[in-house]
Amino acid sequence: MSELFDAVDALIASRSPLPPPAERKRLRQAHGLTLDEVAAALQVRRATVSGWEAGKTEPRPPERDAYARMLKQLAQLYPANAPVRPEDTAVPETPDVVAVPAPSVAEPAQARTGPAAPIQEPASEDTALRPAAVPHPGATTRPTSRRSPARNAAPVGSPAGATDARFENGPLAVVDVEDGQVLAYCVGGLVRDVPAKSIASLVEWTLSEGRLGQPKLSGPGKDADPLIVLTEVACEYYGLPVTLTQQERLAGRLPEGHKVIKQLVRAEWKLTKRGFGPWARIYRPAQGSERSCVQLCIPSWDALDTRHWADAAQLPPAELARLLGTYAARVMTPRGSTAVTGLELMTALHPPTRASEPDAMGKRHSEHNPGSLGKDPVDCAPCEAPDGHPLLADLPRFHQRTPAEVLVEEAYDWARPLTDAECLRPHLVGIDVNMAFAAGANGLTVGLGAPTHVKNPVFDPKLPGAWLVDLSHVDLSHVKLGKEWGELDSSLLPSPFTPKGERPTGPAWYATPTVAYAVELGYDVAPIEAYVRYDNGRYLDGWYNRLRDAYLATMADLGVGVDMSPADFLAAMDGYRQRDPQLAIVVSAVKATVKGGIGKLRERPRGEGWKPGQPWRALARPTWRPDIRAAVISRTRINMHRKIVKHAAFNGQYPVAVLSDCAVYASDGPSPLDFLPYRDGKPLPGGFKLGVNPGLVKWEGTQSVLWGEGVREQFNAPDLNLARYIKDGTVTDQDTGE
Structure with a gap:
């Protein structure tokens, strides 16, 4: 009873x-x-x-x-x-959700996001449409039907729209169905009833009552469109397949005759050229200055790539809203893959146009926004064009371009055999540069407009461009270190001028940071020709700052701060992902946004029925800029080499392998502190320093020297790059090409 x-x-x-x-x-x-x-x-x-x-x-x-x-x-x-x-x-009231202040960064950066993979150009995606949401007053609310702990239900930090009444419910909502009732899980733990019975009416509801979206990141920019994430149950409810067929996955979209697409057409909604895929954009043509657009994200269609978002697609709706809301607050509302979002963030921070000053009639017009890439694409230089580009259509079909014909600025993939002395040390220790490519973009001057061809130019380290120059005379055994000259063992060092670390044998094309480093090392340079960009600026500074702040704020939430001692930092990094797995996913997504955004600057054709010599869709974007990608990678690689040289000159230790932003050293102990030079707690100036800031390093992994030698012997590969496997020691036949 x-x-x-x-x-x-x-x-x-x-x-x-x-x-x-x-x-x-x-x-x-x-x-x-x-x-x-x-x-x-x-x-x-x-x-x-x-x-x-x-x-x-x-x-x-x-x-x-x-x-x-x-x-x-x-x-x-x-x-x-x-x-x-x-x-x-008179009780003081402050906003319900307070934005996390940008963490202070104590020192400049250097760059990277994962030790193994070079920066790739993602598959082509339509990113031309940038309409903004049309918010309306009025809303229906409902008690939270699934109460999660505050830690899981609320986003970390504030959604960017928290102080804007138009977007009071945050940038996005995860739509789920429980007991026949459609619910929208917003950031901050808010759950709302959704009366919509179809995708078309869901879009209408989102724009009329959802109060979702995000304010623009730059004055001349546009507000972010609301994002609706559909769970598997919601897909079924709205007549969408839970998963795509093999044919649909290859096409990246539903067939045009699908019933949901027909419903949208009847309701006078349109889709972008990407069609109805994992990241669908549904809009109506602009009416005056007003745009109506909603973006859908469908995790069960692989919208959230597991390489970057881990198991986010499997999270309950409230937790997924928290995760994506945190990313949106600190980076921006996702616009597609992390690569697409990385590129869109550049444009959002530097919109191509702005409103002019009033003319004589008091009217304003659209004009170029200084510091942006503009609204029209520019041609690259022939040396910057990847194989198959229309500029190379006249080349013989199987012609292999030489270093004197093509600019090849890529991340390091270099290794060497261990010396006898190194074989006597018990450990191989890997260190990894935090956010290496982001830091490589920080403060970098890049071209904003088209290139100008110059014969026999005088090299200018402040002028971005591509330079045809012979750097084979640069001798790493005798280099300038600051104001003094130093002696090094060049046989134990990679060349700073090639991704494979091989010394150049004649003229080759290089980006400005690479040539400038040759001058820094104490050698004269005499370019033969160049493609330079006189219209230039620090286009990526704001992009770097936002991603840096997102990374540092999230790492701080995970217990890793910017002012820790080396020992405390290593201790804090131990198991940090387990403290809050969702925030750990945000960290991974931020890193992928950096790497993917840089890679997408030289997006290659995939599918589309493309043939070499024909243009592909990405070339129509003003953000298709292989020169900017080359400059960032060049600077990142040079930053790594500079630290390696400083370290070698100080204590005579040389890396045995370098992969992108990961370097492996033979060590007497298993910790980075066993070989990184610290005096009275202070690191070597200009060398490797442990810490969370971009450009500083963290511990990547430790294996035994016996492991390294055994792996190389097993696969008969004395130069096998051990940096690729230092994290967990696992090597497969597929990795080695056997």
Whole structure:
């Protein structure tokens, strides 16, 4: 019988009477209580109490009964018709969700995102449409039906739209179906009823009542469109397949005759050239300055690549909203893959056009936005063009371009045999540069416009471009280190001028940072010709700053701060991903945004029925800029070489392998602290330094020297790049090409 009484008590508590939302706030303020105090007493989040007072959500047991009890007592103390003291209304109110301030970065960066893979150009995607949402007032709210811990339900940091009433529900919502009811899980734990019965009406609801979106990142830019993420159950509800067929996956979209696409057409909605795929954009043509567009993300169609988003697609709706909301707040609302988003972030920070000053008639016009890449694509230089580019259509079909014909700026993939002395050391220790390619972009001057061809130019390290120059005379055994000359063992060093670390044998094309490094090492250069860009600027600075801040803020949430000692940093990095697996996914996604964004600057054709010599879709973008990609990779590789040289000159230690931003050293101990030079806690100036900031290094992994020698012997590969396997020691036949 007692169980029945308990059940009755619980039922009554679930319907504890509450005053209207405005009265709840009045009673709290009348007693001089803050949102934080009430939240602490009820053991809920501050934003939760604010939502109750705004009428966005309603409390559920067990908090509802306690909240009703508090309000009942306050109502007895402060009747509705009683005068209110002036001080009762003076309780300071701050926004429910406060943006995380940008972390301070103590020193400049250098760059990378994963030790194994070079920067690839992702598959072509249509990114031309950039409409903004049309928010409308009015909303329907519902109590949260699946209560998650605040840690999992609320995003870390603020969605960028938190202070904009048009986007009060954040940048996105995860739509799910429970017991026949469609629910939209927004950031901050808000769950809303969705009355839409079709995809077309879901788009209408999102734009008319959703209050979703994100304010523009730059003055001349556009607000981000609302993002709707559909769970598997929601796909079924709206007549979409849970997974794509093999043919649909290859096409990247549903067939044009699918019933959902027909529904959209009847409702006068349009799709971009990408069609209805994992990242579908549904819009109507702009009416004046107003645009109507919603983006869909369908995780079960592989919209969230597991290489970058891990198991995010399998998360419950509230947790997925939290994860994607955190990424959106700190980077931007996802626009597709992390590569697409990385490229879109560049444009969002530097929109191609802006409004002009009023003319004589008081009208404003669209004009070029200084510092941007503009709205029209520019041709690359012939040496910057990848194989198959229309500029190379006249080359013989099987012609292999030489270094004197093509610019090849790629990340390191270099290794050498161990010396006898290194074989006597027990350990191989890998160190990895944090956010290496992002830091390589920081402060880098890149071309903004088209190249100018120059014969016999005088090299200018401040002028971005591609230079045909012979650097074979640069001798690494005798280089300038600051103001002094130093002696090194060049046989143990990779060349800074080629990805494979081989010394050049004659003239070759190089990006400006590579040639500038030859001058820094103390050698004269005499370019034969060049393609330079006189219209230039630090286009990527804002992009770097935003991604750096996103990375550092998320790492700080995971317990890894910027001011830690080397030992504390290594300890904090140990198991940091397990402290909050969702935030660890955000870190991975931020890194992939960096790497993919840089790679997409030279996106190659894939599919599309393309043939060599024909243009492909990406060439129509102003952000198709292989010269900028080359400059970033060049600077990143040079940054790595500079640290290697400083380290070798200081203590005579040389890397045995370098892969992109990971370097492996033979060491007497298993920790980076066993070979990195620190004096009184201070690192070697200009060398490797442990820390979380971009450009500093972390521990990548440790294996034994016996392991390294055994692997090379097993595969009969004395120059096998051990940096590729240093993390966990696993090597397969596929890795070695056997």
